[in-house]
Amino acid sequence: MKTILLLTVSFLMTAAITVNAQKKPAEFHGATPTKAHYQVVYQLNTDDDGKIKGTLRNIQNALDDPRLKGKLEVELVVHGAGVAVYRTDKPYEELVKGLQSRGVILAMCENTMRERKIDKKELFPFVSYVPSGNGELILRQQEGWAIMHP
Amino acid sequence: MKTILLLTVSFLMTAAITVNAQKKPAEFHGATPTKAHYQVVYQLNTDDDGKIKGTLRNIQNALDDPRLKGKLEVELVVHGAGVAVYRTDKPYEELVKGLQSRGVILAMCENTMRERKIDKKELFPFVSYVPSGNGELILRQQEGWAIMHP
Amino acid sequence: MKTILLLTVSFLMTAAITVNAQKKPAEFHGATPTKAHYQVVYQLNTDDDGKIKGTLRNIQNALDDPRLKGKLEVELVVHGAGVAVYRTDKPYEELVKGLQSRGVILAMCENTMRERKIDKKELFPFVSYVPSGNGELILRQQEGWAIMHP
Numbered sequence: 001m002k003t004i005l006l007l008t009v010s011f012l013m014t015a016a017i018t019v020n021a022q023k024k025p026a027e028f029h030g031a032t033p034t035k036a037h038y039q040v041v042y043q044l045n046t047d048d049d050g051k052i053k054g055t056l057r058n059i060q061n062a063l064d065d066p067r068l069k070g071k072l073e074v075e076l077v078v079h080g081a082g083v084a085v086y087r088t089d090k091p092y093e094e095l096v097k098g099l100q101s102r103g104v105i106l107a108m109c110e111n112t113m114r115e116r117k118i119d120k121k122e123l124f125p126f127v128s129y130v131p132s133g134n135g136e137l138i139l140r141q142q143e144g145w146a147i148m149h150p
Numbered sequence: 151m152k153t154i155l156l157l158t159v160s161f162l163m164t165a166a167i168t169v170n171a172q173k174k175p176a177e178f179h180g181a182t183p184t185k186a187h188y189q190v191v192y193q194l195n196t197d198d199d200g201k202i203k204g205t206l207r208n209i210q211n212a213l214d215d216p217r218l219k220g221k222l223e224v225e226l227v228v229h230g231a232g233v234a235v236y237r238t239d240k241p242y243e244e245l246v247k248g249l250q251s252r253g254v255i256l257a258m259c260e261n262t263m264r265e266r267k268i269d270k271k272e273l274f275p276f277v278s279y280v281p282s283g284n285g286e287l288i289l290r291q292q293e294g295w296a297i298m299h300p
Numbered sequence: 301m302k303t304i305l306l307l308t309v310s311f312l313m314t315a316a317i318t319v320n321a322q323k324k325p326a327e328f329h330g331a332t333p334t335k336a337h338y339q340v341v342y343q344l345n346t347d348d349d350g351k352i353k354g355t356l357r358n359i360q361n362a363l364d365d366p367r368l369k370g371k372l373e374v375e376l377v378v379h380g381a382g383v384a385v386y387r388t389d390k391p392y393e394e395l396v397k398g399l400q401s402r403g404v405i406l407a408m409c410e411n412t413m414r415e416r417k418i419d420k421k422e423l424f425p426f427v428s429y430v431p432s433g434n435g436e437l438i439l440r441q442q443e444g445w446a447i448m449h450p
Binding site for chain 2: 434438
C-alpha cells in the first residue's frame with residue numbers, strides 16, 4: 001500500500017514535468033508565466049562599440065519585458081576584449097551604472113586581467129571579480145541560469 | 151518504516167539523476183536517446199547573408215539528425231538586424247516557409263520593430279511576435295529548451 | 301498519515317530547489333560549489349585563427365578555474381568552417397592533443413564532412429564523429445550540459 005502511494009507520487013511528479021515540456025508555444029505566448037524568478041548570465045567578450053551597446057540595450061529590454069519585469073536576475077560576465085566596457089577611460093560608465101542600479105551583477109574575469117596586464121585601478125571600482133569568465137558562465141548555467149551571447 | 155521507504159525513493163531518484171550525469175560520451179553516441187521530446191530556440195540577430203542561410207541550414211540539419219528526427223521542437227527567435235530574414239523584399243521566403251512547414255515556430259521581437267520603425271506589413275504575414283527577443287530566449291531556456299546561436 | 305509524510309518529502313524537495321535558485325551571487329562567489337560534476341559543450345564553427353586559439357584557451361581556463369578543477373567534463377563540438385582546428389595541415393595539433401590529454405572529447409560534425417567534401421584522412425585520426433554538430437549541441441544541453449560559444 002505504501003509502495004503504491006510512493007509510486008503515485010513519483011508518477012505525479014514525472015507527469016507534471018512532462019506536461020510542462022509539452023506546453024504549446026501559442027498558449028505560452030498568451031499565458032502569464034508562473035515562475036516567480038528568472039535568472040540569466042550575459043556574456044560580453046568583444047570591444048566592438050556596436051556590440052557592447054547592443055548587449056547593454058539587450059539587458060534593458062529583457063528587464064523591461066512584461067513577462068519578466070520584476071522577476072529577472074541578471075549577471076553580466078565580461079572576459080577577453082570585452083573588458084573595454086568596464087574601463088574608466090571608455091564611454092560606458094553611465095550605461096553600466098544604470099544597469100547596476102537595476103540590480104545587474106557586474107563580473108570581470110581575473111584571467112583576462114592577468115593575460116592583458118590590466119590593473120584593477122583601470123576599471124570601475126564597483127566591478128566584481130571571478131576566477132575565470134568561462135568558469136562563471138558554466139557554473140551559472142549548471143545552477144539553472146539561462147545564457148545570452150548577443 | 152514509512153520513513154525508510156520514503157528515503158529509499160528519494161535515494162533512487164537521486165541515483166537516477168547521478169547515473170545520467172555520469173553517462174560516458176562514447177556510450178551515448180552509440181546508444182539511442184530515450185527522451186521523447188527535445189526543444190531548442192535558435193537566435194538570429196544578424197543580416198549577414200551567409201549567417202542567415204547558415205542558421206536556416208543548421209535548423210534543417212538538427213531536424214534531420216537521426217537522434218532527433220521527429221522528436222525536435224524548434225523556435226526561431228529573430229531580433230535586431232536579423233529581421234532581414236522575415237522581410238518580404240528579401241530572398242528568404244522559400245527557406246523560411248520550408249522551415250514553417252516542418253513545424254518551426256517563427257518569432258519576431260517587437261522591440262526591434264519599434265526601434266527600427268518597421269511596419270508588420272513589411273514582414274511575412276505568418277510571423278509571430280514576442281515582446282522582446284531576449285526575453286523570449288530567456289523564458290524558453292528557463293522552461294528547459296536548449297539554445298543555439300550559430 | 302502516509303499522505304502527510306509524502307507531501308512533506310515533496311515539499312522538502314521543492315524547498316531545496318527554491319533555496320538553490322535564490323542563492324545570492326555574493327555568497328556563491330565566496331562559497332565552495334557543492335556539485336560534484338560539471339559538464340559543458342564548446343561550439344566552434346569559425347576558421348578565424350584568433351577565435352580558434354581563443355576557444356582552446358577558454359577551455360583551458362575553464363578546466364583550471366579553482367571552482368571547477370577536477371570536476372569539469374568538456375566536449376568540443378566542431379562544425380562548418382571550424383573544421384580547420386582538426387585538419388592535419390593546420391597548426392593546431394599540439395593544442396588539440398593537449399586538450400585531449402586533459403580528457404576533452406573531440407567531436408566533428410558529419411554533415412560538414414559531406415557538405416565540404418572532406419575525407420576523414422584529412423583530419424586527426426583521434427577525432428570522434430557525430431551525425432550533426434547542431435544535434436550534438438542540442439542533445440547535450442537537453443541532458444543538462446552548459447553551452448559555450450566563444
